[in-house]
Amino acid sequence: MNPSLEAFSQRLGHSFRQRELLVLALTHRSYGADHNERLEFLGDAVLNLAVSDLLFDQYDDSPEGDLTRIRAHLVRQDMLHRIALSLGIPAMLRLSEGEARGGGAQRPSILADAMEAIIGAVYRDAGFDAAQALVRRLFSPLISETATQAWAKDAKTQLQEWLQARRHSVPEYRIETTRGRAHDQTFVVVCAVASHGVEARGEGRSRRAAEQEAARIALERLSAEHE
Amino acid sequence: MNPSLEAFSQRLGHSFRQRELLVLALTHRSYGADHNERLEFLGDAVLNLAVSDLLFDQYDDSPEGDLTRIRAHLVRQDMLHRIALSLGIPAMLRLSEGEARGGGAQRPSILADAMEAIIGAVYRDAGFDAAQALVRRLFSPLISETATQAWAKDAKTQLQEWLQARRHSVPEYRIETTRGRAHDQTFVVVCAVASHGVEARGEGRSRRAAEQEAARIALERLSAEHE
Incomplete structure (x- = not known):
């Protein structure tokens, strides 16, 4: 060889x-x-x-x-x-x-x-x-x-399914703040679930990651409330 | 157990x-x-x-x-x-x-x-x-x-690809005869490749099977002609 x-x-x-x-x-x-x-x-x-x-x-x-x-x-x-x-x-x-x-x-x-x-x-x-x-x-x-x-x-999908199973409307995501320079940014996203008056904040290195984190936190709160 | x-x-x-x-x-x-x-x-x-x-x-x-x-x-x-x-x-x-x-x-x-x-x-x-x-x-x-x-x-797909690669038009399939009773039929299908003047006959227990067989035979002839 x-x-x-x-x-x-x-x-x-x-x-x-x-x-x-x-x-x-x-x-x-x-x-x-x-x-x-x-x-x-x-x-x-x-x-x-x-x-x-x-x-x-x-x-x-x-x-x-x-x-x-x-x-x-x-x-x-x-x-x-x-x-x-x-x-x-x-x-x-x-x-x-x-x-x-x-x-x-x-x-x-x-x-x-x-x-x-x-x-x-x-x-x-x-x-x-x-x-x-x-x-x-x-x-x-x-x-x-x-x-x-x-x-x-999968948190966003999970949250959406949780809400749909209960016939509530889909959550809304918006960017609250962006910190840092072009290639080193941190995003803060709010996930708002109007039907339950829940607003959860997620932070991440991309908008997508921040949305997922916000969805995860929103889902935790909703699940806790409904146990 | x-x-x-x-x-x-x-x-x-x-x-x-x-x-x-x-x-x-x-x-x-x-x-x-x-x-x-x-x-x-x-x-x-x-x-x-x-x-x-x-x-x-x-x-x-x-x-x-x-x-x-x-x-x-x-x-x-x-x-x-x-x-x-x-x-x-x-x-x-x-x-x-x-x-x-x-x-x-x-x-x-x-x-x-x-x-x-x-x-x-x-x-x-x-x-x-x-x-x-x-x-x-x-x-x-x-x-x-x-x-x-x-x-x-896959014979029909293969034939179609063979013809398309040479920019010829797609083959046509038609049922020539059907033999036997309702649940025990045999189909004879003709696969006609106009661009090459080729007509190949295939027999099968379903129209689909007969078409595949006809396509296989047509492809064999075309390949032999072009070797």
């Missing part, structure tokens, strides 16, 4: 018995007839199960809907892209000259696909347990952060 | 170390707080990987798009429903009285979900290899039939 593949294997934490699988996983379809798309097909399914299993254990009280939501956040392209960058995949990819010149080694979709193909390659090389161990190493640090996002993101 | 659970395990071909997992997998959410939805979440992912792996081996020359298409046909609800019936799951389900009276034990979605939950239960009980063995026993007999359907179904 050439030195850079060897070093890459070490970063992955998996030593390939069949090194040709790793090479294939790093080969984009622009490079030639043998490329990583079949391994990506397999790796996508391996990743999905390995992440499902992690969540099943870690959130042993959460209903299926929450697990599905967190999983969707974990296996999406930008997450795989981040991990691919942290492993230094761009320098390892085999692309056609044209694709390489066009910046293909930095394209999020190409990197995310290669990341899935690598997971598929480990699975073929050494079975599910080895692939699951890889996924655990790569994804465990991201789970709690992602779960928080996935839940927070 | 009670006798019917014992017999059911034997039909599955898996002897549970943790029998409570099997009971949980057979428990619909209408029955109580502990139900099979989390196991279904897991089983869905197990099934997806196990089927992907089977297809990866069995169709070792097929591109990723074909594998994805066959997989989608294999893991859909009506396939799971068929398997659930063949295993006698309706008699094993635990449903609320209301759900049972309403015919819940025959509902395809409830049966398909329970089937996935059972696959998840085997996975939790004995790991991926045991679950994969179960999926192989249940699904292997269906693969070649399903693959044929998945491919055949």
Whole structure:
């Protein structure tokens, strides 16, 4: 195995018995007839199960809907892209000259696909347990952060559903104040639920985040009042 | 374990170390707080990987798009429903009285979900290899039939794409003859590709099937002419 593949294997934490699988996983379809798309097909399914299993254990009280939501956040392209960058995949990819010149080694979709193909390659090389161990190493640090996002993101939907179930009108959101400079702002948003005379304030680094926080607080108050 | 659970395990071909997992997998959410939805979440992912792996081996020359298409046909609800019936799951389900009276034990979605939950239960009980063995026993007999359907179904799309890529107009389909009685008919459909003067005949038990067959034959002729 050439030195850079060897070093890459070490970063992955998996030593390939069949090194040709790793090479294939790093080969984009622009490079030639043998490329990583079949391994990506397999790796996508391996990743999905390995992440499902992690969540099943870690959130042993959460209903299926929450697990599905967190999983969707974990296996999406930008997450795989981040991990691919942290492993230094761009320098390892085999692309056609044209694709390489066009910046293909930095394209999020190409990197995310290669990341899935690598997971598929480990699975073929050494079975599910080895692939699951890889996924655990790569994804465990991201789970709690992602779960928080996935839940927070849903506060607006939850609030709306809560109100609709009781046939009340939808809440209104307005920005109360904005602090800080252009790329370092903090937003304060008010979520007003007219039917219940509730006004909740949420703060966040984006308008969206502030709205979610405000919705979460409004929902807490409404739930407490109605217990 | 009670006798019917014992017999059911034997039909599955898996002897549970943790029998409570099997009971949980057979428990619909209408029955109580502990139900099979989390196991279904897991089983869905197990099934997806196990089927992907089977297809990866069995169709070792097929591109990723074909594998994805066959997989989608294999893991859909009506396939799971068929398997659930063949295993006698309706008699094993635990449903609320209301759900049972309403015919819940025959509902395809409830049966398909329970089937996935059972696959998840085997996975939790004995790991991926045991679950994969179960999926192989249940699904292997269906693969070649399903693959044929998945491919055949796509002949019309393939023909259309072939013609569009060459900027020719779309083919026309017409029924030439219909034989047999109402519920036992055979259709003969002609697929006419005006731009190439090609008329191909396909026979099938439905208009749709006959069209697909005609499209497949037309595409074969066009491809042969253009090699």
